Amino acid sequence: METPIQRRAELLASLSGFSELPPVVRRDLADALKVENFPADSVVVAERQMGDRMYIIESGIASVSTMGANGPVILGQLSAGEMFGEIALVSKIRRRKATVTALTPLVTLSLAAEAFEKALAPYPEVLANFIQAAETLMRRKLQKLSDTK
Numbered sequence: 001m002e003t004p005i006q007r008r009a010e011l012l013a014s015l016s017g018f019s020e021l022p023p024v025v026r027r028d029l030a031d032a033l034k035v036e037n038f039p040a041d042s043v044v045v046a047e048r049q050m051g052d053r054m055y056i057i058e059s060g061i062a063s064v065s066t067m068g069a070n071g072p073v074i075l076g077q078l079s080a081g082e083m084f085g086e087i088a089l090v091s092k093i094r095r096r097k098a099t100v101t102a103l104t105p106l107v108t109l110s111l112a113a114e115a116f117e118k119a120l121a122p123y124p125e126v127l128a129n130f131i132q133a134a135e136t137l138m139r140r141k142l143q144k145l146s147d148t149k
Contacts, residue, residue, distance in 0.1 A: 002035060003033070003035055003058060003109060005027070005030050005031060008030035008031075008033050008109060009023075009026050009027050009030040011030075011056050011058070011081060011109065012026045012029055012030055012056070013026055014081060015056065015081075015083055016129070016133060017086075017126055017129050017130045017133065020123070020125075020126045020129065021119065021120075021123060021126060025119055025123075028119065029111060029115065029116075029119050032111060032112065032115040033056070033109040033110065033111055034109065034110050034111075034112075035058075035107065035108070035109060036055070036107075036108045036109075036110050037105070037106070037107055037108075038060075038102040038105070038106040038108070039102065039105055039106075040102050040103060040104050040105055040106075041101065041102065041103075042101070042102050042106075043099060043100070043101050043102075044062065044084075044100045044101065044102060044106065044108070045084070045085055045088075045096050045098075045099065045100045046096060046099050047065075047066055047067060047096050047097065047098050047099045048095050048096060049095070049096045050088070050094055050095060050096075051085055051087075051088020051089060051091075051094050051095065051096050051113070052094075052112065052113050053085060053089075053110045053111060053112050053113060053116075054083060054084065054085035054086040054088075054089055054110065054111050054113075054116060055083060055084055055085045055100075055108040055109070055110050055111075056081075056082070056083045056108060056109045056110075056111075057078055057079060057080050057081065057082050057083070057084075057106065057107070057108055058080060058107040058108060058109055059080050059105075059106070059107045060079070060080070060102060060103075060104045060105055060106035060107055061077055061078070061079050061102075061103045061104045061106075062077065062078045062079075062084070062100050062101060062102050062103060062106055063076075063077055063078075063100070063101045063103050064076050064077070064078060064084065064098050064099070064100055065098060065099050065101070066097070066098045066099065066141055066144075066145065067099075068145050068148050069148075070148070072099070073144060073145055073148050075098060075140070075141055075144055077103070078100070084098075084100050085100070085110075086116075086130060086133075086134065087134040087137060087138070089113050089116050089117070089130075090127065090130050090131045090134050091134065094113075097137075097138060097141065098141065
């Protein structure tokens with residue numbers, strides 16, 4: 001089922017970073033979003049994999065994990081209205097920093113790296129906010145890994 005453009009624009013407007021973009025840019029990005037469906041228990045993105053897109057969850061629940069010294073460490077859960085995968089798009093090496101697995105059937109809206117970069121190029125302050133948010137998430141990941149030792 002296709003998500004109406006208005007719903008896509010609303011989702012983007014509700015997300016930190018995207019909410020700071022002008023409405024016309026969000027509308028263009030909303031138009032570039034692609035619906036992707038994942039069955040329960042499927043890996044959406046894998047840690048260390050190259051990242052070529054980010055995702056917004058439209059419906060369903062996903063688990064975020066990273067590999068620790070003794071196996072996978074759960075970092076948290078994501079649900080409708082949350083995004084993931086953007087860290088790979090703002091990092092220089094473009095590698096995924098965590099694995100995201102669908103816990104239930106998952107419907108996502110994906111945004112290709114090229115569309116993300118093109119939209120943010122005229123807004124370096126917004127890109128800087130994405131980078132800062134990515135750094136904060138990485139600090140939380142390291143803290144969680146440290147706590148499991």
